[in-house]
Amino acid sequence: MKEVFTPEMKLSDMLDMNYSLVQVISRMGIELKNAGLKVVDACAFAGIDPGTFILISNVYSFPGYTPSSSEVASVRIQDVIRYLHGSHTYYLGIALRNLEASFDCLVEPCDEKQKKVILKFFEDYKKELEKHFEREEKEVFPYVKSLLGGNRPEGYSISDFEEQHEDVDEKMEDMKNIVMKYLPAVCDENMKLWVLLSIYRLRDDLRRHTFVEDNILVTIVKNLEGDGR
Amino acid sequence: MEGRKIVDLVVPSEIVARGLREIFTDSADFEVGESFRDLSKAVESRLRILDPDVVIVDPSVLDFRSRKDGRTRLADICDSIVIALAVSGVTEDVLRQYDGSISIYDTGEEVLRKVRSSVDSRSLEPSQNEGGELSAREKEILVCVAKGMLNKEIADKLNLSIYTVITHRKNITRKTGIKTVAGLTVYALLNGLIDMSSIQ
Numbered sequence: 001m002k003e004v005f006t007p008e009m010k011l012s013d014m015l016d017m018n019y020s021l022v023q024v025i026s027r028m029g030i031e032l033k034n035a036g037l038k039v040v041d042a043c044a045f046a047g048i049d050p051g052t053f054i055l056i057s058n059v060y061s062f063p064g065y066t067p068s069s070s071e072v073a074s075v076r077i078q079d080v081i082r083y084l085h086g087s088h089t090y091y092l093g094i095a096l097r098n099l100e101a102s103f104d105c106l107v108e109p110c111d112e113k114q115k116k117v118i119l120k121f122f123e124d125y126k127k128e129l130e131k132h133f134e135r136e137e138k139e140v141f142p143y144v145k146s147l148l149g150g151n152r153p154e155g156y157s158i159s160d161f162e163e164q165h166e167d168v169d170e171k172m173e174d175m176k177n178i179v180m181k182y183l184p185a186v187c188d189e190n191m192k193l194w195v196l197l198s199i200y201r202l203r204d205d206l207r208r209h210t211f212v213e214d215n216i217l218v219t220i221v222k223n224l225e226g227d228g229r
Numbered sequence: 230m231e232g233r234k235i236v237d238l239v240v241p242s243e244i245v246a247r248g249l250r251e252i253f254t255d256s257a258d259f260e261v262g263e264s265f266r267d268l269s270k271a272v273e274s275r276l277r278i279l280d281p282d283v284v285i286v287d288p289s290v291l292d293f294r295s296r297k298d299g300r301t302r303l304a305d306i307c308d309s310i311v312i313a314l315a316v317s318g319v320t321e322d323v324l325r326q327y328d329g330s331i332s333i334y335d336t337g338e339e340v341l342r343k344v345r346s347s348v349d350s351r352s353l354e355p356s357q358n359e360g361g362e363l364s365a366r367e368k369e370i371l372v373c374v375a376k377g378m379l380n381k382e383i384a385d386k387l388n389l390s391i392y393t394v395i396t397h398r399k400n401i402t403r404k405t406g407i408k409t410v411a412g413l414t415v416y417a418l419l420n421g422l423i424d425m426s427s428i429q
Contacts, residue, residue, distance in 0.1 A: 113418070114419060117418045117419070118415060121412070121414075121415045124411055125411075170409050170412075171412065173406075173408065174407045174409050175412070177406040177407055177412070178415055178416065178419075182416055182420070183419070
């Protein structure tokens with residue numbers, strides 16, 4: 001499966017195979033107007049490593065795909081961070097905002113109490129996710145960058161940052177189940193479908209994002225930490 | 230051999246462990262899998278993987294103060310039915326936490342009968358109606374959870390063992406598909422089980 005995407009193919013052909021890759025493209029800084037170019041050329045324009053781009057595209061497209069350790073080792077870590085950072089910007093700036101707006105519409109016909117409790121649940125989830133991203137932006141990424149620069153800051157290790165994802169994922173599942181099964185009958189069925197689809201999309205996106213963090217970023221950083229000892 | 234339920238032992242006494250193995254080997258429905266002398270971290274992770282049908286534990290592997298919580302500790306590790314081996318120094322209130330108990334003075338037949346009856350009562354217990362209505366007891370526990378009470382507090386309030394509370398919570402999650410306290414609170418409110426004013 002992983003040989004599907006090659007550096008020699010056109011970016012637009014990749015998108016035809018999996019249109020959700022538009023997300024990866026934009027997060028890695030490739031402009032859509034370059035979609036007619038070969039992957040290798042479009043990456044050169046954006047200043048990113050084509051191998052890393054293809055690896056992330058594979059993760060994004062094939063849920064069961066696990067990169068080999070040599071593939072992970074050949075990744076350019078700055079580009080992984082670029083993707084992760086771009087994802088954060090997307091989640092916070094677009095995905096969560098849109099979801100929140102749809103949630104507001106969805107619960108509009110409910111009585112005040114119900115509205116309050118559902119929106120509070122969403123709000124708490126959002127805050128938790130924001131906190132999680134903030135920690136990565138403020139602690140993890142700078143740490144990785146200083147490791148790359150050859151300094152190993154004292155008292156911090158990448159393992160501190162593992163296993164933090166479960167809780168947000170569970171809340172997301174709960175949110176899905178509440179929207180699917182337990183909303184008051186006054187809520188509009190079409191609106192429910194819309195919100196449900198947004199939740200599923202965000203969930204899948206977040207899971208791939210988590211996969212890149214846990215299986216690519218963390219693995220490389222552990223190697224870097226090992227070298228520095 | 231297939232279809233036999235696996236019993237793992239956590240028993241410090243080799244004499245007892247060997248005796249139990251003998252008793253279960255003679256039965257048609259059980260066999261002893263692995264036998265451990267203590268409940269170290271290594272054993273815990275081994276049990277987690279094995280996830281046997283039944284664990285027989287001598288509560289004296291736990292130090293005196295944590296004995297009462299031994300059942301909960303095992304519930305965190307595996308889903309097995311846990312049977313206590315009643316030895317001297319283990320009190321009634323400790324034994325009550327377990328799914329059953331056997332004594333070293335029981336005959337082989339008595340041991341098998343007791344273990345079978347614990348296994349049978351467990352198989353009746355899980356909610357047969359998956360995705361169905363919550364029972365009255367489950368609703369009661371859900372309300373406590375939504376109010377922010379801890380398992381220990383719920384157990385004390387409803388006069389249940391903490392292990393029973395955990396089982397109910399597992400069933401609530403299985404039926405509703407909701408895992409987190411925040412999610413359960415929303416569920417309880419939307420279903421009119423609690424009022425907005427009763428949560429902080």
